[in-house]
Amino acid sequence: MAAPAANMTINADRLWDSLMEMAKIGPGVAGGNNRQTLTDADGEGRALFQRWCEEAGCTMGLDTMGNMFARREGTDPDALPVYVGSHLDTQPTGGKYDGVLGVLGGLEILRTLNDLDIKTKHPIVVTNWTNEEGTRFAPAMLSSGVFAGVHAQDWAYAREDAEGKSFGDELVRIGWKGDEEVGGREMHAFFELHIEQGPILEAEGIDVGVVTHGQGLSWTQVTVTGKDAHTGSTPMPMRKNAGLAMARILEKVEEIALSHAPHAVGAAGHIDIYPNSRNVIPGKAVFTVDFRSPELAVIRDMEARLKVSAEEICTHMGLEVEFEKVGGFDPVDFDETCVAAVRNAADRLGYSHMNIISGAGHDACWINQVAPTAMVMCPCVDGLSHNEAEEISKDWAKAGADVLFHAVVETAEIVE
Ligand code: HGY
Ligand code: MN
Ligand code: MN
DSSP states (O other): OOOOOTTOOOOHHHHHHHHHHHHTSSBOSSSSBOOOTTSHHHHHHHHHHHHHHHHTTOEEEEBTTOOEEEEEOOSOTTSOOEEEEEOOOOOTTBOSSTTHHHHHHHHHHHHHHHHHTOEESSOEEEEEOTTOSOSSSSSTTHHHHHHTTSSOHHHHHHOBOTTSOBHHHHHHHTTOOOSBOTTOOOOSEEEEEEEOOSSHHHHHTOSEEEEEEEOEEEEEEEEEEOOOEETTTSOGGGOOOHHHHHHHHHHHHHHHHHTTTTTOEEEEEEEEEESOOTTEEOSEEEEEEEEEESOHHHHHHHHHHHHHHHHHHHHHHTOEEEEEEEEEEOOEEOOHHHHHHHHHHHHHHTOOEEEEEESSOOHHHHHTTTSOEEEEEEOOGGGOOSSTTOOOOHHHHHHHHHHHHHHHHHHHOEEO
16 A cells, blocks of 8 residues: 655644643643533634634534534545544643544644545544543443444433433533434544653654553452541540541552553542531542453452452451442453554654553453554653643644644645
């Protein structure tokens, strides 16, 4: 397949301006973003993305999970499209680039093809997947998961946020529920550009991450039940302190993850204490333990040891404990042909590159189950992400988007 010439590159200033424009929607309080899924800000960001895609001559598809598909026609309308994209939703204290770089990097490919008046045999479709973050409605990668047949749509629609609002109702409320049946699209391939969200590429001084694998993820929601009581007048031996039990369990989570050093990780990012009053011993603690590893056996071992430890701690303290699996996916091997297209593109363009395993989960991890898939990564400052101070350089964004452009266009086959 004819590959783009090495001098065919994206317009970095235009990409950067689009990133900064999108970042104005759903601003955070410290320079990042709070554009959580299915909020009015998410709706605004979707509208801006749709306007830009239509200005670039695309037609927009929308499915029943709110997934967006901006299509640039190919010369062969029967050829399966090459898809490229990521997500526009952010964490509550998110950065400007997590997900957004992958969606707008895809749009920049279409804009560059228009500039160069290049036609491709396969259509190219830029995608925004609904609710990648899973912070408002668990689990993460919810809509790409429904698209890939991993989750049932009705189950997804019933997922509730902390205020008891359902995914399905909120999707209708913001006006972004489409008619197209989710999962009905066949793909020639899928590519996703994403910031690394870890420190490796920057520390190694490498421009581009060629993502060969994605580590697996496990989310176990733990509910510990004790007894609300007065923090002043209740003698220590009589207490049933759910907060203390949670603390002891989280110490064990740290110990379990470190026992599988250096690759396994574990923590709890979601923690709710009830009644959360200064002078009441917490009678209930609900928290989600996030374990990850590139090896499935390690994930299973960490899940099992969490349950044994938590039950021992709670039995000893006279408390109840329950577990619910609220998210997870097995480690991912990306498609070798697509990974090679990414690596060859970096070589052709003269960017330094290295193989890397994705530490974070991405929509590509589910789409990999239904189409040949690969990812491109760029460094981020101090490896920081899921923090409003998340930062990348324009050069890093350009390197990642150039490699994405070449991998996608080579796979979509330039028509001379
Ligand atoms: O949780 C993750 O890894 C992703 O950022 N949603
Ligand atoms: Mn992301
Ligand atoms: Mn994220």
